[in-house]
Amino acid sequence: MAKAVKKEPFIRLAKRDTMPTAKKVAVRLISILAALIVCGLLIFAITGLNPLEVYSTMISGAFGTKTRIWSTVKEMTMLACIAIGLAPAFKMRFWNIGAEGQVLIGGIVTAGCMIYLKALPPVALFAVMLVGSTLAGALWGLLPAVFKAKWNTNETLFTLMMNYVAIQLTSFFVAKWENPYGSNTVGIINQNSQEGWFPSVMGTRYFISVVLVLLLAVLMFVYLKYTKHGYEISVVGESENTARYAGISVGWVVIRTMLLSGALCGMAGFMAVAGASHTISTSTAGGRGFTAIIVAWLAKFDSATMLLISLLLAFLQSGAGEIASKCKLNSYASEMITGIILFFILGSEFFINFKLILRGKKEKEG
Amino acid sequence: MQGFISLFQAAVFFGTVIMFGCVGEIITEKAGNLNLGVPGIMYLGGISSLAAVFIYEGSTDKPSSAVCVILALAASFAGAALGGFIYAFLTITLRANQNVTGLALSIFGSGVANFFGGSLNTLAGRFEQISVPVTSAAFRQNIAPLASLGIPGQLFFSYGFMVYLAIILAIAVQFFLTRTAAGLNLRTVGENPQAADAAGINVTKNKYLAICIGAGICGFGGAYYVMDYIKGTWANDGSIEKLGWLAVALVIFATWKAKNAIWGAYLFGVLYWMYLYIPGLTRASQEIFKMLPYVVTIIVLVFTSLTNSREKQPPAALGQPYFREDR
Numbered sequence: 122m123a124k125a126v127k128k129e130p131f132i133r134l135a136k137r138d139t140m141p142t143a144k145k146v147a148v149r150l151i152s153i154l155a156a157l158i159v160c161g162l163l164i165f166a167i168t169g170l171n172p173l174e175v176y177s178t179m180i181s182g183a184f185g186t187k188t189r190i191w192s193t194v195k196e197m198t199m200l201a202c203i204a205i206g207l208a209p210a211f212k213m214r215f216w217n218i219g220a221e222g223q224v225l226i227g228g229i230v231t232a233g234c235m236i237y238l239k240a241l242p243p244v245a246l247f248a249v250m251l252v253g254s255t256l257a258g259a260l261w262g263l264l265p266a267v268f269k270a271k272w273n274t275n276e277t278l279f280t281l282m283m284n285y286v287a288i289q290l291t292s293f294f295v296a297k298w299e300n301p302y303g304s305n306t307v308g309i310i311n312q313n314s315q316e317g318w319f320p321s322v323m324g325t326r327y328f329i330s331v332v333l334v335l336l337l338a339v340l341m342f343v344y345l346k347y348t349k350h351g352y353e354i355s356v357v358g359e360s361e362n363t364a365r366y367a368g369i370s371v372g373w374v375v376i377r378t379m380l381l382s383g384a385l386c387g388m389a390g391f392m393a394v395a396g397a398s399h400t401i402s403t404s405t406a407g408g409r410g411f412t413a414i415i416v417a418w419l420a421k422f423d424s425a426t427m428l429l430i431s432l433l434l435a436f437l438q439s440g441a442g443e444i445a446s447k448c449k450l451n452s453y454a455s456e457m458i459t460g461i462i463l464f465f466i467l468g469s470e471f472f473i474n475f476k477l478i479l480r481g482k483k484e485k486e487g
Numbered sequence: 488m489q490g491f492i493s494l495f496q497a498a499v500f501f502g503t504v505i506m507f508g509c510v511g512e513i514i515t516e517k518a519g520n521l522n523l524g525v526p527g528i529m530y531l532g533g534i535s536s537l538a539a540v541f542i543y544e545g546s547t548d549k550p551s552s553a554v555c556v557i558l559a560l561a562a563s564f565a566g567a568a569l570g571g572f573i574y575a576f577l578t579i580t581l582r583a584n585q586n587v588t589g590l591a592l593s594i595f596g597s598g599v600a601n602f603f604g605g606s607l608n609t610l611a612g613r614f615e616q617i618s619v620p621v622t623s624a625a626f627r628q629n630i631a632p633l634a635s636l637g638i639p640g641q642l643f644f645s646y647g648f649m650v651y652l653a654i655i656l657a658i659a660v661q662f663f664l665t666r667t668a669a670g671l672n673l674r675t676v677g678e679n680p681q682a683a684d685a686a687g688i689n690v691t692k693n694k695y696l697a698i699c700i701g702a703g704i705c706g707f708g709g710a711y712y713v714m715d716y717i718k719g720t721w722a723n724d725g726s727i728e729k730l731g732w733l734a735v736a737l738v739i740f741a742t743w744k745a746k747n748a749i750w751g752a753y754l755f756g757v758l759y760w761m762y763l764y765i766p767g768l769t770r771a772s773q774e775i776f777k778m779l780p781y782v783v784t785i786i787v788l789v790f791t792s793l794t795n796s797r798e799k800q801p802p803a804a805l806g807q808p809y810f811r812e813d814r
């Protein structure tokens with residue numbers, strides 16, 4: 122009897138209070154490195170490419186030429202924009218899985234404006250597209266928020282379902298606007314006249330999107346960190362009961378924050394359509410709404426970190442695409458690699474939050 | 488009448504895929520883990536079964552149907568359970584967030600499956616579309632004498648064995664969860680892990696087992712989709728992902744009861760395919776009709792939260808991490 126009680130487990134866990142920032146960064150870098158090694162070995166096993174060659178191919182695929190750099194940057198800004206939009210919702214612990222749908226709705230409105238309102242002067246057209254797409258995204262976010270605030274309806278599943286409603290709506294409009302008839306794609310909208318396209322600045326059409334997203338990143342940082350709203354969001358996220366006790370109207374904060382979150386995701390749809398693809402299809406969001414959730418979560422809603430993680434994922438995507446085309450494999454390899462890296466970063470959080478204590482070692486006091 | 492029969496059959500095919508996913512996810516969620524990796528897990532199950540029988544059928548001149556079926560099922564279960572294990576390890580042992588880990592698993596699973604699904608032939612040095620005719624035929628073999636019994640035969644006996652396996656599994660899981668001691672322990676873990684721990688139930692072990700077995704069952708859905716639904720080939724069109732999310736939705740629709748998953752799955756099938764049987768729809772308005780299963784799920788979700796009935800609530804500790812030292 123006594124024997125079983127006395128025995129200390131081989132490894133015990135204890136929560137860490139804090140970890141020095143440098144050490145945190147080191148843990149994350151090690152996890153990314155470990156993930157890259159695993160991915161390299163995996164690609165070697167499949168293609169027989171030397172792992173070092175794999176990564177040099179990936180780097181040249183992502184940054185080899187000017188076009189490639191911009192295409193990687195474009196991918197990064199899209200991902201970062203959605204992640205920035207999601208950050209306030211997730212900080213509030215509101216599981217907005219619906220970014221995919223909010224992006225698509227913003228995209229539909231933008232495409233609709235480009236098709237029907239192309240006669241407007243450019244400034245007015247851009248204003249209508251911007252306002253319309255953010256309002257549409259906000260509406261898509263508002264619906265689950267109202268039900269959450271009023272009746273505590275599960276928002277994870279509500280927003281998830283809203284994605285598919287948006288996807289079907291997109292299919293509806295694609296069939297409605299198809300061009301040429303029978304192709305079931307919208308094609309490039311305003312191909313010759315380029316109404317509603319972001320103008321070229323500094324030699325690239327993506328420049329405006331990049332500036333917009335950087336601006337949003339700074340604004341979001343300030344909003345979450347230095348405003349009353351941001352403070353209310355973090356209190357609601359930590360504990361709803363505390364927030365209520367402190368006199369914060371939780372329902373209103375939920376609704377307000379989701380309006381903002383949805384609006385920014387809708388704006389990402391605007392940039393995807395008017396700033397990049399100039400068309401709309403069910404793959405306009407292309408799973409980024411889901412990936413961005415992980416970006417926001419891993420970055421702990423810090424703007425700079427979100428940009429960095431987006432860059433890493435965009436690099437992987439372009440790089441893996443290059444490997445795939447070089448080896449005549451398909452480009453889904455990038456999703457596989459992204460998944461592996463995400464697993465490693467997610468796992469590494471454990472070593473930041475907990476420490477392992479081996480049997481026989483005393484926990485340090487302090 | 489012919490229209491009704493074909494709608495019924497389409498609904499059964501469709502429903503079977505999501506029934507597997509839903510029953511697997513019910514086991515997982517009853518243990519208190521919301522696994523949003525269902526689409527990824529179904530992908531893993533599908534590609535594992537396809538890869539296993541692709542290699543087997545390619546290696547012999549006369550592949551045996553029985554071996555094909557067993558191999559396909561074992562591989563899909565193993566592949567999917569492995570995906571579940573990654574999720575379980577990250578969320579239980581490393582205490583990562585469940586939703587985020589699930590989404591990462593969905594990305595990973597769809598990447599792995601579409602990568603190998605699209606590249607298996609290239610890797611094997613062949614160029615035609617991948618196909619596993621023997622296994623697919625075995626999966627689609629109906630109950631021959633009964634299937635020719637006129638209308639009842641067409642309605643109830645014209646399917647491959649997986650359709651019946653799904654129903655049997657759903658009933659078995661319902662029985663396990665509500666009528667056995669092990670099922671009660673599992674539910675306790677999902678409702679109140681602290682109490683379960685205090686009562687001497689091994690929370691970690693229960694969660695691991697529930698997640699891995701639940702994932703394995705989801706994997707059958709992927710195998711059924713690949714072998715029967717699309718007849719033993721591969722399509723990189725994201726259908727499994729859609730079906731996987733519908734399976735997650737069906738869990739809510741079924742209010743976490745496996746027996747409800749049976750009729751719920753077929754109902755989703757009817758809702759999904761109904762547009763084909765409504766006259767006068769254009770291609771565009773068909774797309775609006777395909778929203779139905781999702782809209783219905785939202786309505787059910789709202790109603791369950793409005794009524795507040797205790798029978799229809801999710802497991803109380805769903806999505807919450809359990810760390811014994813926390814109080």
